[in-house]
Amino acid sequence: MLDIKVIRENPQAIRENLAKRNDARILEMFDELLKCDQEWRRMFTEAGRLRGSRNRVTEDIAKLKKHGLDASQKIKEAEQIPAMIKAVEKEMDEYRKKMDDILMRLPNIMDDTVPFGKDDADNVVIRSWGKAAEFKFKPKDHIDLGTELDLIDIERAAKTSGARFYYLKGDLVRLNYALIRYGLDLMVKRGFTPIQPPYMLKREVISGAVALSEFEDTIYKIEDEDLFLLATAEHALLGLHAGEILDGKSLPLRYCGISPCFRKEAGAHGRDTKGIFRVHQFEKVEQFVFCRPEESPKEHELLIQNAEEFFQSLGIPYHIVNVCTGDLGTVAAKKYDLEAWLPGQGKYREEVSCSNCTAYQSVRSNVRFRDRPNDPTRHVHTLNSTLVATERTLVAIMENFQQEDGSIRIPDVLVPYMMGQTEIRRAGGPKKG
RNA sequence: GCCCGGGUUGCCUAGCCUGGUAGGGCGAUGGCUUGCUAAGCCAUUGUCUAGCAAUAGACUCGUGGGUUCAAAUCCCACCCCGGGCGCCA
Incomplete structure (x- = not known):
């Protein structure tokens, strides 16, 4: 499997090496992978933002309760968030799955000394x-x-x-x-x-x-x-x-x-x-x-x-x-x-x-x-x-x-x-x- | 296969009963100090994302689900380790 981090650093060089395999499907998969990765990263940031907001509210609730104060207003506010997080995570999982699937199928990068040939x-x-x-x-x-x-x-x-x-x-x-x-x-x-x-x-x-x-x-x-x-x-x-x-x-x-x-x-x-x-x-x-x-x-x-x-x-x-x-x-x-x-x-x-x-x-x-x-x-x-x-x-x-x-x-x-x-x-x- | 006990960060350990967001020790690394017995003090210590960067945020308590505003902690399933029973070359 190729390392997604290595792919992010140098997608063009890897694409050129994969092209030597003479198999259009591999390049299609590779391009799809790059697209999914971009989407995934966007959603990852979004999910992090949501979780962050939930954590802050949750901390407020903890503080209020500690001082014996009423937290029902904050709890009401917090109740909205988990569904939103779940929705983003679900979409993320789909991209992740697709990426993993492609990564598991992509072949290794070939050494330069491998001779070109059909079979x-x-x-x-x-x-x-x-x-x-x-x-x-x-x-x-x-x-x-x-x-x-x-x-x-x-x-x-x-x-x-x-x-x-x-x-x-x-x-x-x-x-x-x-x-x-x-x-x-x-x-x-x-x-x-x-x-x-x-x-x-x-x-x-x-x-x-x-x-x-x-x-x-x-x-x-x-x-x-x-x-x-x-x-x-x-x-x-x-x-x-x-x-x-x-x-x-x-x-x-x-x-x-x-x-x-x-x-x-x-x-x-x-x-x-x-x-x-x-x-x-x-x-x-x-x-x-x-x-x-x-x-x-x-x-x-x-x-x-x-x-x-x-x-x-x-x-x-x-x-x-x-x-x-x-x-x-x-x-x-x-x-x-x-x-x-x-x-x-x-x-x-x-x-x-x-x-x-x-x-x-x-x-x-x-x-x-x-x-x-x-x-x-x-x-x-x-x-x-x-x-x-x-x-x-x-x-x-x-x-x-x-x-x-x-x-x-x-x-x-x-x-x-x-x-x-x-x-x-x-x-x-x-x-x- | 059955019955106990366990799995927490590089390693050891606290927390679990009673939910409020991982505390301590060791080691390692970097720095400071070196005029009280060579020790001492401070910081860092896993993963991911964004950023040129300083940094910020998120994740992480065997694994995967569930309950909850919130899970190391409660519930369910599974995996692994130790001990006992059974079976056995």
């Missing part, structure tokens, strides 16, 4: 790492590998839970936990504070993190409760300091959240319908930072660097894209995606999303800081990045490290977390033709 095809590759492995055989996709090695059972998951669920089995479960443990250790070495967050959050907290449309499309609701299943630890980590004024000396606060993630994936029909790449439930190690506004570009680079080092150490080839204006979404001011090479699909696919949300989330969630007790407060900047979404990364490992005999080599860095095991093969030896 994800216009994202700009800014660097690549690793070479796509060359196979002397036709590489399989993770579904075939998972089925043949008895590591994934999608059919039975469909029976128990429906589409986009899975049973992980055997060594793949262990590899999943190896990724989590390895990711956690890397984060601790980098000085991030590990957090295991609540897996359910109140509406208010999630609204502090995401755009409204996103909420409806992705978040599962708990029946009869004001609680929603966690879609990412990001939301819980932001909520950790919601409404707080942080000590400037404590910044940057770098957290690492570990949690399952639950997503409806509404509207994703026909895309990635098979396998475990896009599912309703997965595990993720997440990086999250609260920092001073001037530090956020640097922190953004730090987060993507951590993710890159993670994938480099696994040996998975990837490239980094700078996400363009048309694909950026509502919340981020700038976003890098790390896309890993998947031999089974013959494509680069998103494994990591690394966003600088600037003040968008901190305004919505009201997270501020100051250096000294009587200083004015400022909104922090927040950033988030996947370190590893484990199911997707399992896909990348399976497809990149598959061997001709149908086994899967375990990346060296994960071997210690697999009790020394170096490869996954079918129980009872290679499958017979």
Whole structure:
């Protein structure tokens, strides 16, 4: 959410940035907002004047009564005022509601380094790492590998839970936990504070993190409760300091959240319908930072660097894209995606999303800081990045490290977390033709 | 889920019964003083609006409603914390 105070100070610059989104409705909303704000402020002054007059009469009444004098004349006078105040307040509330509604819908101001583009095809590759492995055989996709090695059972998951669920089995479960443990250790070495967050959050907290449309499309609701299943630890980590004024000396606060993630994936029909790449439930190690506004570009680079080092150490080839204006979404001011090479699909696919949300989330969630007790407060900047979404990364490992005999080599860095095991093969030896 | 007790400004606390517009302490910040044991004194201390400004006004007692000329105070609903009971991996 944009800060109404910032908008008041510089409406023209913000309007120009919003115009880059190529969406007339956004500009209409913005102009409407300015109009409502003007009206609201006018009424605010009027309401203050009325309340002031009521307070003075009320004080007179109190004084008269204190001295045992008759106050009925003043009381009669005072009786007129509440209705007038109520009428003005009612109108104010309507403007306020409209403003809040617009503010909650307006997207973030984009960073100047975001490339202009229409959709994800216009994202700009800014660097690549690793070479796509060359196979002397036709590489399989993770579904075939998972089925043949008895590591994934999608059919039975469909029976128990429906589409986009899975049973992980055997060594793949262990590899999943190896990724989590390895990711956690890397984060601790980098000085991030590990957090295991609540897996359910109140509406208010999630609204502090995401755009409204996103909420409806992705978040599962708990029946009869004001609680929603966690879609990412990001939301819980932001909520950790919601409404707080942080000590400037404590910044940057770098957290690492570990949690399952639950997503409806509404509207994703026909895309990635098979396998475990896009599912309703997965595990993720997440990086999250609260920092001073001037530090956020640097922190953004730090987060993507951590993710890159993670994938480099696994040996998975990837490239980094700078996400363009048309694909950026509502919340981020700038976003890098790390896309890993998947031999089974013959494509680069998103494994990591690394966003600088600037003040968008901190305004919505009201997270501020100051250096000294009587200083004015400022909104922090927040950033988030996947370190590893484990199911997707399992896909990348399976497809990149598959061997001709149908086994899967375990990346060296994960071997210690697999009790020394170096490869996954079918129980009872290679499958017979 | 039930029964108690609680939630007051950055923190602690008074006020609630009996409605009259938040008092005190600590801390922090700024200033003054520094010839009685390093302490002392004064001011400021949340949010919003108008104004170039000094300033003025309004709001704020967990949240939202209600009663009233007037609500921290009375009424209703909900949230959170502590204790007890029940249930429980």
